[in-house]
Amino acid sequence: MSDATTTDLYEVTMALSYLREGMTGPATFSLFVRDLPAERGFLVAAGLESALDHLSGLQVGPEDVDAFAAALHRPPRDLEPLLGLRFTGRVRAVPEGRVVLAGEPLLEVTAPLPQAQLVETYVLNQLSHQTTIASKAARCVLAASGHPVVDFSLRRTHGPQAGFQAARLGAMTGFAGTSNVAAATAVDVPAVGTMAHSFVEAFPTEEEAFRAFARAHPGPVTFLVDTYDTEAGVRVAARVLRDLDLGPGCAVRLDSGDLEDLAVRARAVLDGAGLRDVRITVSGGLDEYAVDDLVRSGAPIDVYAVGTRVGVSADAPYLDSAYKMVEYDGRPVMKLSSAKVTAPGQKQVFRRPGCADVIGLADEPPPPEGTPLLETVMRDGRRTGERSTLGECRERFAADLAALPPAARRIRAPVAPRATPSERLSTLTDHVRRRLAERTAAPAARHGVSEPSPSGSHRSVPS
Amino acid sequence: MSDATTTDLYEVTMALSYLREGMTGPATFSLFVRDLPAERGFLVAAGLESALDHLSGLQVGPEDVDAFAAALHRPPRDLEPLLGLRFTGRVRAVPEGRVVLAGEPLLEVTAPLPQAQLVETYVLNQLSHQTTIASKAARCVLAASGHPVVDFSLRRTHGPQAGFQAARLGAMTGFAGTSNVAAATAVDVPAVGTMAHSFVEAFPTEEEAFRAFARAHPGPVTFLVDTYDTEAGVRVAARVLRDLDLGPGCAVRLDSGDLEDLAVRARAVLDGAGLRDVRITVSGGLDEYAVDDLVRSGAPIDVYAVGTRVGVSADAPYLDSAYKMVEYDGRPVMKLSSAKVTAPGQKQVFRRPGCADVIGLADEPPPPEGTPLLETVMRDGRRTGERSTLGECRERFAADLAALPPAARRIRAPVAPRATPSERLSTLTDHVRRRLAERTAAPAARHGVSEPSPSGSHRSVPS
Structure with a gap:
């Protein structure tokens, strides 16, 4: 068995459903920390190298299929659509050692939907754990x-x-x-x-x-x-x-x-x-x-x-991390329920002086004095460059630490800077929220009526 | 490299010193949790199977020696006394799934001093982590x-x-x-x-x-x-x-x-x-x-x-666990500094109705209605029996849980039962404490004067 089984069962059931429905269009998932613990003025991005190792080594083999089948109490042939699955997608991510804030994507995966879903658990585990400990x-x-x-x-x-x-x-x-x-x-x-x-x-x-x-x-x-x-x-x-x-x-x-x-x-x-x-x-x-x-x-x-x-990061042993789908087949998506709203679309974080960061869309130009944090680190399932050395990570951290505002550096009662959404991201969020609210309110929604997204790139999904 | 390097450097330096001094007599180390977190009314013993896997598989190979040498900035030949080291000792332990309390040994290792020391970090890690999570x-x-x-x-x-x-x-x-x-x-x-x-x-x-x-x-x-x-x-x-x-x-x-x-x-x-x-x-x-x-x-x-x-056991993500030497070469030993006093001697825990446990010496008879918790699980470095199945662990836990007093079972403000020392253990503790206090007070102590223990089995150690 490979690391492929180190996952939540629902990743497997969802991937199977997607394959059965022919829903293999590109999906983008965004991994971010919703809110910082009260005891943290900033986070230190970590876990990326472990996540990339997993993605580049992932291959669903016969033993994995047997394990999935046993878990689902189904014959192995039902799971065969997953046999041989590898990760062939793209990853954009914040390099390890950089300072990040609440709401800022640490990583975005774009891959055929079943793949992008299947890797959720492992990637979330590595980035959540390591970012927790590095920040402590x-x-x-x-x-x-x-x-x-x-x-x-x-x-x-x-x-x-x-x-x-x-x-x-x-x-x-x-x-x-x-x-x-x-x-x-x-x-x-x-x-x-x-x-x-x-x-x-x-x-x-x-x-x-x-x-x-x-x-x-x-x-x-x-x-x-x-x-x-x-x-x-x-x-x-x-x-x-x-x-x-x-x-x-x-x-x-x-x-x-x-x-x-x-x-x-x-x-x-x-x-x-x-x-x-x-x-x-x-x-x-x-x-x-x-x-x-x-x-x-x-x-x-x-x-x-x-x-x-x-x-163990005793005062804050975990982070409120999430891995959310923000785009599927060219259509920006978001979740509306309760307080856990996720902004739609592929994103970029622009670091500005004093950590007055702006979260924008991946294809928008940087704001004044803004430099992008997310870099393309994997393409077609392969790393685009060398693995970061510990020395490089350490240098990134030291540079970012020196630029942190004093209130964020405090040990007791730190104040974390808050990133703000760009105008384009705010407009898109409002649009998608309205579209979804209309859909869940209207009786037609129950019968599958949908609308194109404002980007114009919407293609209908099989149903 | 084997798991042998998954250890604190000081285990290696101490083991080397012991070997150099010829101090290879039997030592007993006792692993216990000093105090329970306020949010816990009891603990569930866990991690033993992982620890035994480590002990039975431990063998210091040439790559481990190289790693130790590199860590110490010394030539590999200086570390050769450790080459081939295996664990050949005895382990008595509380089986996984049983309820345990503060101060009760979860495990006691008796082995030639360098071995008993070298395994500290790994064994402590497994039992501390798994007992933390099982208890949650x-x-x-x-x-x-x-x-x-x-x-x-x-x-x-x-x-x-x-x-x-x-x-x-x-x-x-x-x-x-x-x-x-x-x-x-x-x-x-x-x-x-x-x-x-x-x-x-x-x-x-x-x-x-x-x-x-x-x-x-x-x-x-x-x-x-x-x-x-x-x-x-x-x-x-x-x-x-x-x-x-x-x-x-x-x-x-x-x-x-x-x-x-x-x-x-x-x-x-x-x-x-x-x-x-x-x-x-x-x-x-x-x-x-x-x-x-x-x-x-x-x-x-x-x-x-x-x-x-x-x-992650968020409200209590670790336990105040310790792995302390309680006997060396027939001599009961203890640490005196500050509040962290460790009772000397090889021990047994006697479970009595309502978790009114007694911690006694390993060779004393059980008190009325008392049954021993520690069993011999490894002898001469080999398991004495089969690995516990999950079902067996689950049955042990269910039985112990049913016997817990209601106050220990409370979710909020639980009250943990406290084990009491047996009369023989109290007498031994007082004796060793007095002996050590005299020794540190007397100028003669600085020149190595020691005394036989009350057990009469004291042999002097090389100096």
Whole structure:
């Protein structure tokens, strides 16, 4: 079985229906986040590379057909119209690492309707998850105000795969390292970490533990000093560090207690021992809020290790993302029910100074000082260019972060800029809404009467 | 590279140090959740099968050694002591599906110290994540009070792997189905789902959409009725259902708006059309709180589809889990710093009526009416029995759920039962705490003086 079965069953039933009805005209689906969580002033686009890997590798094989058939309690021959299906469409998307706002398409897929529908679940999963985590990580970097931040999240992310992404996305937003060996190897970010409390406990004394560690690991070490009494632990670490003279780059790590107070005491002990170069790393339940408090306190902390709360984005573990059809066979479409209105048509986002973004139609010219965010990244089911390197993503993020308005950068009570629709998009939205409202109100609607769209490119669909 | 690199770097540095020092005596690590989130009255043990798969498959190969070496900036030959390392230890654990409480070991690993340490990250990740999600899913089943609950979470879980687990763990706690085809195929739970709003939008009218769907899918269908105007959509669905006479098992789905009110209206329309057998399914941002409200309202809802908030356990997306060394080479050990005290020694949990559990030592007899929760599941690195089937896990959960006190079952403001330590465990904890406190206070401690443990099995460790 391939990744083709990692999907919601309804994608399969819909694709089958479309094939049966001959509805294979081009459809465009737009993926965006409706509203930002209250705790977010901006999002960081991520997940695109994983989504493109899925799209370029997708092929419905015989085992997938068997799985679909079993799920539907139907004979495999009923599912054969799906056999061999590949993704042959076009993808326009915001490159990973760029800052995005509510309502802005992160990605638009244009493909024959059954394909565009079938890929919904997987693409939505990757972009939603990775954008959630990248946006959380970005706030940690902001809170640390230039101090290095490292990722310790692997032990409590939602599975090992999510742990890998947490490390990668942290690195994308400027983390200085990760404890995750697999991720460090794969994405070229430094691996960090030295010892746990259990290491100290395995020796008769802290001093023996520290000395044994230094024997096994030439070069700089970090001693964990809070296994028993933290201040005493710092004194032991200082004595061993002075004795062994391990050179620059050594540190002590505080993992519990009042980190602000303990950092002040640890600094005093280290300075008193002439160890001004020995750094202080803190960890233990940290997120951007805690880092912000510690940085503002002026505590003499050098490195912040964040973990679980960042790896699962604890205060906002998901985004209100959507993958909505905005055009089918040349006809702009939208959903009207309740508050969840979706603007119709293929779109472009124009980034303007101060993130005063404009969401317009894909074929309209940029507004003054506006540059488009969405790029064509896949055509005929194939990537149009090289995969982005982590370095490129990091540069995009750093540039966009520097251009964010201060209120969006705040850790507490951030204010997210709002993109505005272009005049052409507003006109189209009003037109399609009126058309649909008339249709659902009129009895004729129940019998299939439709109207051409204002673009004039409407072709009737088989019924 | 194998899963061996899906670990924190410090596991590798510690394992290397232990090997260098000849510290390969047996160590026991205990994995438990320190405190439950305020929103949880109990936990459901999960993740064991994934952890055992990892342990039985673990083997450090040449590529892993290269990755470790690169991460540490050292030549591969320095890492060769790890080459070929496998897990050869013993695991005692609470089987998946059982209810557990704060402080109760979910799993204890006893293995040569370097191995027991190296596996920490992966085992902690799997048990923490899966126990988090299973515990959330269990609350949905409770809230639904006998109505079927199905899983729609795949689109916004933390990656596809997490989506798979959400489906599996939902099924373990009694969900009636999942939208996830891969999971439904792998774990033998029904796949569910029919159409999205985009399907309805792709046709000129709702009616044409519903009729086309029924043409492609013989048998029961679920029509999504809220794409435009919900009540009008129900009327269209009713007409098509009456016309086509599709037999039992059909439904309408409401995915937005005031679900209580809309369900009442939809029921009236369906009943008025003589469609008393057509069921009403609701979805859209549901979790156990929303399900509880809807059930209590008496709304005529038949099936609850829960998604994102359950798949990421939005109100408590992680657990305060720990993997702590409790014994090394026959010596009970514990960590003293701040509030995070860990009780020493190998343990057993005795389940007593009403979840009045006792946490005791592994070798003590059960208290009155107490039955042990931890079983030996791996010996010499090999599983001692068959992998649990989903059905077995489900039965364990159902039995434990029925025995939970009412306050623990509450959706809002639940009260979790607290396990109490046995007299023998309390005595041991006091003894080890005193021994450690004396050691850190006395200057002699700095020079490695230690004492035998009360168990008399203390052997000194190399230093």
